[in-house]
Amino acid sequence: MDSKKENLNKNISYTSLVNRLTDLKSLATLPGKGEKSEMWSSYDRKSKVDSVTGEFIEWSANNDGLRPQFIRKEGNNEVLAEMTGPGAIVRIWSASPKDGKVNIYIDGSDIPIVSEAFIDYFKPSIPAFNFPELVYETNAKGFNNYVPITYQKSCKIVAEPGWGQYFHFNYITFNKEALVESFNPNLNESAKSALTMVNTFFAEEMGKNPSALELETVTKDFNLKTNSKTTAFKLKGKGAIASLKAKIKVINPEKLDEVLRKTILEISWDGEDTPSVWSPIGDFFGSAPGYNNYKTLPMGMTDGWMYSYWYMPYLEGAEITLHNSSSETTAVSLEIGKEELKDDDKNYGRFHAKWHRDLEPIKKERWPDWLLLKTEGKGRFLGASLSLWNPKGGSNSNAGEGHYWWGEGDEKFFIDGENFPSTFGTGTEDYFGYAWCNPSIFEQAFHSQSIDNGNMGYQSVNRWQIIDNIPFQKSFDGYLEKYFANDWPTQYATVVYWYLDADGKDPIKPTPADELFGYEIPYKVFKQPNALEAENLMVIENSGGWLNTDEFVHESMYKTVSGHKILFWTAEKNKKNKLITEFETEKTGKYEVYATIIKQADGGVFKVKINNQNIKNINCKSSDDSKYTERIKLGTVNLVAGKQQIEFNVLKDDKFPQRMWIDYFEFVEL
Structure with missing residues (x-):
């Protein structure tokens, strides 16, 4: 599946571009004039760099996807991206695509070449997207589309109301003299065959060498x-x-x-x-x-x-x-x-791969940037493998704007000394192709997560930039935002991969042997023995508001909250507000049931049923502004070995929203 090198002043067929999805050999060729790889995303636009002074302004802003996440509005629609060709979109990602349409216009046409609900960009909605190894949602909740969408002169992406939240559009630009076969969603036989070959290889032969050498x-x-x-x-x-x-x-x-x-x-x-x-x-x-x-x-x-x-x-x-x-x-x-x-x-170019834990410190005004790779010369950035140690999990205060968990940090890639990064992401897990802090193991052609410790302990993630590799002529400066400090402890180790010309500068030095292993700062998490962790309950039905089973508490409560996590549910006005969960028990018997909950000022009161049997209500409302845990006895139930249900309903109250925080349940056999 090795494609021949192409003269960028000649034709670039759609088929030859598809072949780049598996062509590892061509990556070793140093970039030609005009080659670029950039990204439009829903990063927080409050982050800016003063073009005169070089001052970094609100560089830690973290409301990605919540503040205006578009270039401008055209009526009620939002322009998400604009590119000048010749080029191609080579990766589309989202964490929350919805039913509102996203329209892609190419080469100045008033008729979109693709007009689909954004959620359908990640389904076999058109013939070009009917390749499940290229268009998919990972086990870890990230939506990805790697089908190339080519254009000769220009590309414009416009979203209609209700399209969703969060996006990446990675695109590559060719030499301005290149002639590119424009995308057609109704694939011709050549294009269909090329995409089918790639999809089949990913589905059936992953682990084999993709190059026919x-x-x-x-x-x-x-x-x-x-x-x-x-x-x-x-x-x-x-x-x-x-x-x-x-x-x-x-x-x-x-x-x-x-x-x-x-x-x-x-x-x-x-x-x-x-x-x-x-x-x-x-x-x-x-x-x-x-x-x-x-x-x-x-x-x-x-x-x-x-x-x-x-x-x-x-x-x-x-x-x-x-x-x-x-x-x-x-x-x-x-x-x-x-x-x-x-x-x-x-x-x-020469192939480079270097391991490091921490490179040069970053100036205070650039916090929370963590240096991934800084190199000079001509080359291509290929991606990174990141291993991290994060035993505490997350918090809702310690890391400032980057609260809740380690992966909040955006990727920022500065190419050839540019003032503002041409790649500015929306979260570390988003760069690695998944979403919503989800620690689930997954493996796809271009990214993976191979360790799952529930975001508490070790994580290991990869992202390989193949068709979306980042060429540079003079320099590459890449950063990941790292909101939690080493002594939290959140400690990174990475291998970065890139090509560099023989005269280029690679400043990464070897790490001393005694700093390679066992450097992790130890931390023991409090876990209640024999507890049914509420965050581990299987959710069967949620007709209420926001539900989160990966919610970290304030670090002041780490000594009393088992595993640092809770089940958090917000009941909302004008909704049914029913939450049904499930768990399994191995032994038939009669049990006293206890719940450890978090009490806060804006907590609510909730009815609780176990297997349709009413037990004591849960009252999460504190009498003042304090937050604390409380163990309450809910009642006595008879359980038959197998699946059990716990149902929550909000009591009628004019005050909404009402919030519920549950740490764990205990079933004490009588």
Whole structure:
């Protein structure tokens, strides 16, 4: 599925652009003049940079999607994006698409080329979107569409009332002389075939090399003693590594996490003094800590091998080194797939992958930016693997505007010294393709989440920018907003991936061995033994208002609120206001039921039924402005092993909204 290199002054067919969805080889070619990759999004427009002084104004603003999230209004409609061609939309994302139409106009036409309810952009609503591996909602609630929408002269995206909330439109721009085949939602046979091939590969062959290359495969086995370093491969001449796989065995399985973090993979190209690839081997392959199975297009971990299919060319040789700084003797198998370079193309970039925890500190006025990558030269940014430690979960005060959880922070990518970032996102989880703080495991071709600890503990996420890679001519400065400080503790570790010309500057230095593993600041979360956590109840019906089962309490209540989370429900006026939940019990018997709730000034009073049996009401209203937990006895119930229901109804009251906070239930057998 490898597409040929194209002269940007010639025709770019729709089929050739679709092929870029799986074409990892072409990424190694340094960008030509006029190539760009940018994004329109619903970021908070209060964030600005003064064009004269360079002052960062309200740089931490976080009401993404709530303040005006459009360029301008045309009547009742909102203009969400405007682009000048030739180019293509290559990624559409949303957290909350609704039924209002979104219209895409191309090349100056008054008739939209696509006019669908925004929610239908993520369904097989038109023939071009009938590819479920490219158009989908992830397990973690993010809506994504990777079907390219091309245009020659221009593109304008206009939303009608009721379209929803939150959006990304990633788009690429070609050399101004390029001739691009414009998008047609009624696919011709060539376009349909190309999209079908990509969709089938993602559905049935994920984990295999997408490039149809003739590779020479070499496998070597190594037994690395502690604190040893060995040259695994020393390649001479000109060529490319198009497949790199690794397998690790340890005598003591309990030491695997340490070994994966403290076995370092280094790769140097063309005799360079400093390696372009420096990373703990587990992190390099896209998931940490530990070994967590997942499959994406360029990277993955399977029951057999960890794999990488990034294309890594070299003109004067390459050297791959393994360094075991762990306390364990480690067996490592490395397999490389080499391709001969038959041309004298000097326009290849060097593949870079660097691990770090924290780079240079950011000036106070730029808080909460956290530096992901800062590099100079010509190249392409390919994405990142992010591993984080966040044992407390979230809060509703400590992080200022970035409250509730770690992932509030936007991505901000400055290209070639631009004053304001041409990529400005709406949340860290949104960059990684999911939404609503959802920690569920998922894997798609271009992104994944391979660890689920309910946003309390470790998380591991990837985003690979393939067709939406970000070319730069002079520099790339990339940041993620990080609202929670290291000592919260919220601690990041990342591998960033990019191509860079031979004269470019890569300032990321190796991390000392004693700072690679075990650096996490410990924190023990209070958990009530044998409790039924309310946030874990299965929601069967909600005819009331806002429901959140991932609500973090104020940190002042961490010692008394189990798991730091609660079930939060807001009953609203003129609604039925019924909430039905479900749980399972293993043992038939008679039980006394207790509930631990949060009392606040704006709390309400709610009827409670268990299996249609009325028990004591829950009163969440405090007598003053204080917030505190209270354990109450609800009554006695008989349960038969299996599924049980808890139903909540608001008592009649003219005052709305009414709010309910429940921490956990206890069922004490009599």
